[in-house]
Amino acid sequence: MTAVSEAVTSSALRAREATVRRFAFTDMVFRAATRASAILVLVLLGGVAISLVAGSWEALSKFGLNFLTTEAWNPVTENFGALAPIYGTVVTSAIAIIIAVPIGIGIAVFLTELCPRPLRRPIGIAVELLAGIPSIIYGIWGLFVFAPFLQTTIQPFIINIFHSVPGLNSLFAGPPYGIGLLTSSLILAIMVLPFITSITKDVFDTVPAVLKESAYGIGCTTWEVTRRVVIPYTRVGIMGGVMLGLGRALGETMAVTFVIGNAHRISASLFAPGTTISATIANEFTEADGALYTSSLVALGLILFIITFIILAIARYMLLRIDSRTGA
Amino acid sequence: MRHFIRSAAVAIAMATASTLTLSAAWAADISGAGATFPYPIYAKWADAYKKETGTGLNYQSIGSGGGIKQIKAKTVTFGASDAPLKGDELDSTGLAQFPMVMGGIVPVVNLEGIKPGELVLDGPTLADIFIGKITNWNDAAIKKLNPKIKLPDQAIAVVHRSDGSGTTFNFSYYLGDVSADWKSKVGVDKALEWPVGIGAKGNEGVANNVSQTGGAIGYVEYAYAKQNKLTYADMVNKDGKKVAPTAKAFSAAAANADWNSQPGYGVILANQAGAESWPMTSATWILVYKKPDDATATAEALKFFAWSYAKGDKMAAELDYVPMPDKVVKSVEEMWGKDIVDKDGKPLFSGM
Numbered sequence A: 001m002t003a004v005s006e007a008v009t010s011s012a013l014r015a016r017e018a019t020v021r022r023f024a025f026t027d028m029v030f031r032a033a034t035r036a037s038a039i040l041v042l043v044l045l046g047g048v049a050i051s052l053v054a055g056s057w058e059a060l061s062k063f064g065l066n067f068l069t070t071e072a073w074n075p076v077t078e079n080f081g082a083l084a085p086i087y088g089t090v091v092t093s094a095i096a097i098i099i100a101v102p103i104g105i106g107i108a109v110f111l112t113e114l115c116p117r118p119l120r121r122p123i124g125i126a127v128e129l130l131a132g133i134p135s136i137i138y139g140i141w142g143l144f145v146f147a148p149f150l151q152t153t154i155q156p157f158i159i160n161i162f163h164s165v166p167g168l169n170s171l172f173a174g175p176p177y178g179i180g181l182l183t184s185s186l187i188l189a190i191m192v193l194p195f196i197t198s199i200t201k202d203v204f205d206t207v208p209a210v211l212k213e214s215a216y217g218i219g220c221t222t223w224e225v226t227r228r229v230v231i232p233y234t235r236v237g238i239m240g241g242v243m244l245g246l247g248r249a250l251g252e253t254m255a256v257t258f259v260i261g262n263a264h265r266i267s268a269s270l271f272a273p274g275t276t277i278s279a280t281i282a283n284e285f286t287e288a289d290g291a292l293y294t295s296s297l298v299a300l301g302l303i304l305f306i307i308t309f310i311i312l313a314i315a316r317y318m319l320l321r322i323d324s325r326t327g328a
Numbered sequence B: 001m002r003h004f005i006r007s008a009a010v011a012i013a014m015a016t017a018s019t020l021t022l023s024a025a026w027a028a029d030i031s032g033a034g035a036t037f038p039y040p041i042y043a044k045w046a047d048a049y050k051k052e053t054g055t056g057l058n059y060q061s062i063g064s065g066g067g068i069k070q071i072k073a074k075t076v077t078f079g080a081s082d083a084p085l086k087g088d089e090l091d092s093t094g095l096a097q098f099p100m101v102m103g104g105i106v107p108v109v110n111l112e113g114i115k116p117g118e119l120v121l122d123g124p125t126l127a128d129i130f131i132g133k134i135t136n137w138n139d140a141a142i143k144k145l146n147p148k149i150k151l152p153d154q155a156i157a158v159v160h161r162s163d164g165s166g167t168t169f170n171f172s173y174y175l176g177d178v179s180a181d182w183k184s185k186v187g188v189d190k191a192l193e194w195p196v197g198i199g200a201k202g203n204e205g206v207a208n209n210v211s212q213t214g215g216a217i218g219y220v221e222y223a224y225a226k227q228n229k230l231t232y233a234d235m236v237n238k239d240g241k242k243v244a245p246t247a248k249a250f251s252a253a254a255a256n257a258d259w260n261s262q263p264g265y266g267v268i269l270a271n272q273a274g275a276e277s278w279p280m281t282s283a284t285w286i287l288v289y290k291k292p293d294d295a296t297a298t299a300e301a302l303k304f305f306a307w308s309y310a311k312g313d314k315m316a317a318e319l320d321y322v323p324m325p326d327k328v329v330k331s332v333e334e335m336w337g338k339d340i341v342d343k344d345g346k347p348l349f350s351g352m
Helices: A002-063 A083-114 A117-132 A135-162 A181-205 A209-217 A222-251 A254-259 A277-284 A291-327 B002-027 B039-053 B064-072 B087-093 B123-131 B140-145 B166-178 B180-185 B202-212 B222-227 B247-255 B295-311 B313-318 B326-339
Strands: B030-034 B057-060 B078-081 B095-109 B120-122 B157-161 B198-200 B216-221 B234-236 B281-289
Touching: A002 A291, A083 A117, A083 A181, A083 A222, A083 A277, A083 A291, A117 A181, A135 A181, A135 A254, A135 B202, A181 A222, A181 A254, A209 A222, A222 A291, A254 A277, A277 A291, B030 B064, B030 B295, B039 B057, B039 B295, B039 B313, B064 B078, B064 B281, B087 B095, B095 B166, B095 B202, B095 B222, B095 B247, B095 B295, B095 B326, B120 B123, B120 B140, B123 B140, B123 B157, B123 B166, B123 B180, B123 B234, B157 B166, B157 B202, B166 B180, B166 B216, B166 B281, B198 B202, B202 B216, B202 B222, B216 B222, B247 B281, B281 B295, B295 B326
Parallel strands: B030 B057, B030 B078, B120 B234, B157 B198, B157 B216
Antiparallel strands: B078 B281, B095 B216, B095 B281
């Protein structure tokens, strides 16, 4: 009898052991698979960085730091410099951010503080839908609708107003092409607006109700609550959203290529055509023959990679800080 | 889990099978890549050729530079370029080059009240506009060529290609030929450092930008000007005669060319003599290896080109391209018979 029961227990034990071992095995496979997926991303990122450096080596070793400070981009004499595309990238993104940030924060304040409840969702969804429009659509719209409108109405008007004001007259100098730096900045502003708005809205929602209520309680107006309580509390988060928008604006290709004018020049006028890093690569890569030409385009890509990497790292860091604060 | 693995295995097997059948279907097609300018006519020829023989053409119109890159990388059977390779480059790469079809580049403008063909320009004036020396439509140089038209006091908006392009090569070759200033300051290439103006991608891009921008001037392949109903300008040619861009004027320019003067038939047709010659005529070339790795594919491609030479003239004319003269075709086919051989030195082409 005892022998039988012993045999039963030992076989049950063995079965249990086998099950546990199987569980441990599947768990190990699962852990390895997820870890491999995560490592894969790092490997990809590293691979992209390495191939960019390798591809741009020829141009960088030939031109050195002059590559960053030369405006010339001459495929005939094979003299390449990145200054004009860098300038175009930075200026269009900066103007886009300057336009989009106040509007984005305005929308976010309205949605979180002032908007009647039934309107809140439709407006929020409409703003987020802007992010879903493919950039090529913005490009086509910009070229066929927005640029001719600017060329025939806004630009001549502004050129006439400022043409005798020193400083401004070179900033807004003609001829009105319709497309150019300002046009792409405006398109970019529309494109980054949803990013800035939705993140700002989310961080506004993290402001503890008790803070706002106490401010209202001591008689603050909505403006004062927003200005003195909500924005200071969420400043870092807003900056993070702005940086994410900036990252998008820096790398945007198709819409910009349509409306920037693709000219390798730096001009004082915002109405003048220019170019950005991504627009230059999109335009010229397929046709670039000659190792130095291709290498210079890859070097442009590397520069954009570094700029965007830094911007996004700052954005992540700022968002991280607000997360840890609200999480605490 | 087991079920999942089984279905995944089935899916993979099916995907492999379908890839295999697909690649079998592709193997029969001729593969090529390159210039965008002849793409419409290559597509039309390929369509008719497929109906007749069952062999299709897979042509990627990625631009001349891309075509040269791809044939050098041997990813395609033939490359197509609007800018001919020089003799020494052909020798060093082992490529054979021959012209396939010709066309014309026309200046297009957007001026209110001016109809196609009303405006007349000459080479030096065109060069001065694109170099930024002439900036207004009522400039004396333009007025002198157009005494009858009322030219507006309007800034000239120059539109050029932003991508590297054989069209740009031929256009800048012409401007360099007529203007020493252009040759020394800007030069001749598929992509340039443009002194003024806005860049647009592709012939379509230039056509669109010109029609969007008041006071604009650009240059496109004739077919694009025609399709988009753009206002083209007439030109004064080398003989000092005013010509309109027509297939007749393009072939007049080609008739005067000495095709055997350059290695690989690399004759640029810009600014040719002759009273009826259109000054911005250009040919487009095909590049194949003289000793291809895949002899069968190249033989198939040559068959297609021979068929197009023989039967494609009418289709070319319908799309405003100019077929190659019979004399040139004969010389090209003789060259094929001599130069393009398989591993054992046996010619791949033996006449139709």
